[in-house]
Amino acid sequence: MKYQPVIGLEVHVQLLTDTKIFCGCSTKFGAEPNSQTCPVCLGLPGALPVLNKKVVEFAIKAGLSTNCSITPRSLFARKNYFYPDLPKGYQISQFEDPICQWGWLDIKVDGEETKRIRITRIHMEEDAGKLVHGELSGPGDGSGVDLNRACTPLLEVVSEPDLRSSDEAVVYLKQLHQIVTWLGICDGNMEEGSFRCDANVSVMPAGSSTLGTRAEIKNVNSFKFVKQAIEYEIGRQIELIEDGGTVVQETRLFDPDSGTTRSMRSKEEAHDYRYFPDPDLVPLVISDQWIERSRQELPELPEQRQRRFTDDLGLTLYDAEVLTSSRALADYFEAGVAAGGNAKAIGNWIMGEITRALNDSGVSIEACPVTPGQLAELLKLIDIGTISGKIAKTVFEEMWKSGKTPQSIVEEQGLVQVSDSGAIEGIIDEIMAANAGQVEEYRGGKEKVFGFFVGQVMKASRGKANPSVVNELLLSKLKG
Amino acid sequence: MKMTTADVEYVARLARLELTAGEKELFAGQMDAILGYVEKLKGVDTDGIIPTSHAVPMENSFREDIVCPSIGLEKALANAPERAGSFFAVPKVIE
Numbered sequence: 001m002k003y004q005p006v007i008g009l010e011v012h013v014q015l016l017t018d019t020k021i022f023c024g025c026s027t028k029f030g031a032e033p034n035s036q037t038c039p040v041c042l043g044l045p046g047a048l049p050v051l052n053k054k055v056v057e058f059a060i061k062a063g064l065s066t067n068c069s070i071t072p073r074s075l076f077a078r079k080n081y082f083y084p085d086l087p088k089g090y091q092i093s094q095f096e097d098p099i100c101q102w103g104w105l106d107i108k109v110d111g112e113e114t115k116r117i118r119i120t121r122i123h124m125e126e127d128a129g130k131l132v133h134g135e136l137s138g139p140g141d142g143s144g145v146d147l148n149r150a151c152t153p154l155l156e157v158v159s160e161p162d163l164r165s166s167d168e169a170v171v172y173l174k175q176l177h178q179i180v181t182w183l184g185i186c187d188g189n190m191e192e193g194s195f196r197c198d199a200n201v202s203v204m205p206a207g208s209s210t211l212g213t214r215a216e217i218k219n220v221n222s223f224k225f226v227k228q229a230i231e232y233e234i235g236r237q238i239e240l241i242e243d244g245g246t247v248v249q250e251t252r253l254f255d256p257d258s259g260t261t262r263s264m265r266s267k268e269e270a271h272d273y274r275y276f277p278d279p280d281l282v283p284l285v286i287s288d289q290w291i292e293r294s295r296q297e298l299p300e301l302p303e304q305r306q307r308r309f310t311d312d313l314g315l316t317l318y319d320a321e322v323l324t325s326s327r328a329l330a331d332y333f334e335a336g337v338a339a340g341g342n343a344k345a346i347g348n349w350i351m352g353e354i355t356r357a358l359n360d361s362g363v364s365i366e367a368c369p370v371t372p373g374q375l376a377e378l379l380k381l382i383d384i385g386t387i388s389g390k391i392a393k394t395v396f397e398e399m400w401k402s403g404k405t406p407q408s409i410v411e412e413q414g415l416v417q418v419s420d421s422g423a424i425e426g427i428i429d430e431i432m433a434a435n436a437g438q439v440e441e442y443r444g445g446k447e448k449v450f451g452f453f454v455g456q457v458m459k460a461s462r463g464k465a466n467p468s469v470v471n472e473l474l475l476s477k478l479k480g
Numbered sequence: 481m482k483m484t485t486a487d488v489e490y491v492a493r494l495a496r497l498e499l500t501a502g503e504k505e506l507f508a509g510q511m512d513a514i515l516g517y518v519e520k521l522k523g524v525d526t527d528g529i530i531p532t533s534h535a536v537p538m539e540n541s542f543r544e545d546i547v548c549p550s551i552g553l554e555k556a557l558a559n560a561p562e563r564a565g566s567f568f569a570v571p572k573v574i575e
Contacts, residue, residue, distance in 0.1 A: 017545050018546070018547050019546065019547050024543065024546065025547070025548070025550045026550070033566040034567065035550060035552070035553045035556075037550055037556045038548075038551050039551070050541060050543045051542055052542070053542040053545065054544075054545035055545075082496060083573075084568075084570040131570075131573055133572070133573070141572055142564070142570055142571055142572050143569075143570050143572050144564050144565070144567030144568065144570070145567055145569075146566075146567055147568070277534070279535075281541075282538045282539050282540065282541050283534065283538075283540075284540060285539045
């Protein structure tokens with residue numbers, strides 16, 4: 001039998017605020033355990049939470065950027081359960097009236113049609129603390145609790161089960177990741193857990209419309225692992241069904257070392273969270289004016305920018321996608337174009353030389369030693385024939401190392417291209433004289449030898465001869 | 481609706497309470513009386529009325545995103561039954 005996988009994702013997005021969601025403690029990463037805590041985030045009796053306004057602003061931006069409706073009146077609720085990393089015995093979250101609802105993202109897997117993935121809701125909530133195991137200096141072999149992370153603001157973005165393959169899940173996740181980092185509301189660091197994903201996976205017979213029982217997979221903290229975990233889980237469920245078994249609804253943990261998922265026994269018992277409105281937090285009312293103001297503040301989003309790059313600047317869709325992979329890269333590109341560079345050429349250089357150099361030196365585009373203006377100047381030198389494209393790469397390397405302008409490098413190193421036909425003719429004559437055999441071969445119809453002559457001339461001119469002049473002159477002389 | 485001792489055991493488990501047999505009987509009766517009273521409300525027509533989430537009519541209480549001093553490690557851990565270095569120590573949690 002053929003099976004159809006069905007996947008929904010729950011993504012936790014840690015927000016880039018300076019303080020926690022309900023108290024003024026710092027959210028800075030890496031501080032001494034429990035040093036960034038107060039009565040509110042420790043859950044001490046009598047402490048009252050007060051909502052961080054910036055969290056609301058970030059949530060509205062996330063909602064508007066994912067085509068959600070913003071809920072005019074939303075509530076916070078208590079989700080009750082016991083766990084050592086949860087000091088209050090409940091997590092403050094949103095239940096019936098989340099701040100954003102009914103959104104969507106359009107995704108496109110290579111070679112397939114564009115597909116709309118619905119977003120059920122985005123809600124605000126507080127993170128729990130962190131548990132550490134086996135690295136304590138203290139008593140016994142217990143676990144340690146660090147509450148620095150407790151009360152850190154999160155958005156949970158819940159999709160409908162609209163995804164049908166691990167590839168679709170990864171594309172959706174990457175798109176969401178791009179949006180929240182682009183908005184500047186999340187640093188997107190998956191390893192540190194700033195952007196984490198739980199996947200709900202089930203399978204059903206192909207053609208069926210009844211969803212199978214799902215398993216929730218936790219702890220998938222990279223795009224690669226999301227793909228691996230989903231594929232493993234699909235295979236496991238199909239095998240189970242084929243062998244006559246049934247899938248049980250449970251939470252499973254992904255193990256990156258083995259690439260498998262395993263049941264989390266500690267969470268096996270059925271949950272009864274007894275959600276109810278948190279009396280400590282008053283209703284959140286968001287006016288149309290507030291929503292409108294947020295809409296005005298939104299940056300141009302990746303999709304809109306891609307469209308402008310293809311429609312106005314004539315880039316291919318592929319190039320536009322690469323150049324909008326981050327906001328900083330897109331800004332760099334636009335600054336280069338604004339400085340007078342040809343869009344296509346600037347794009348090619350960014351995707352080629354610049355990306356290669358950034359990768360080699362482990363530098364981010366924000367810290368690129370060659371400015372967009374300098375890159376545009378370099379390309380102008382090619383355009384007006386001062387240097388060849390080949391020489392430009394040498395100049396670029398020097399710009400990268402020294403930070404000097406392309407003009408000064410070209411002048412200092414005497415790299416100006418030779419376009420003077422007299423000088424080039426002289427070189428060609430010498431080379432033809434020294435390689436009479438090849439000249440005969442060419443004239444006898446072996447046109448491939450042409451490349452040999454071009455190479456020899458370029459070598460003799462130390463790369464400075466203008467290639468198009470060389471081609472032209474060689475052709476006429478060889479035809480003789 | 482009749483509360484049973486099994487219902488009491490279920491909510492006691494969720495609240496991590498250990499009850500004696502006598503207490504279970506006692507609470508079943510009390511909870512039954514409370515729920516019976518609430519049951520009366522079902523007879524009221526509430527069409528078009530927003531469920532009350534808060535007793536005080538207030539909305540939008542915010543703080544700005546400005547860091548305030550935390551209370552410090554020692555105060556934070558002062559009431560910890562057990563500590564290990566800078567951590568609260570708890571029985572081993574295995575996932």
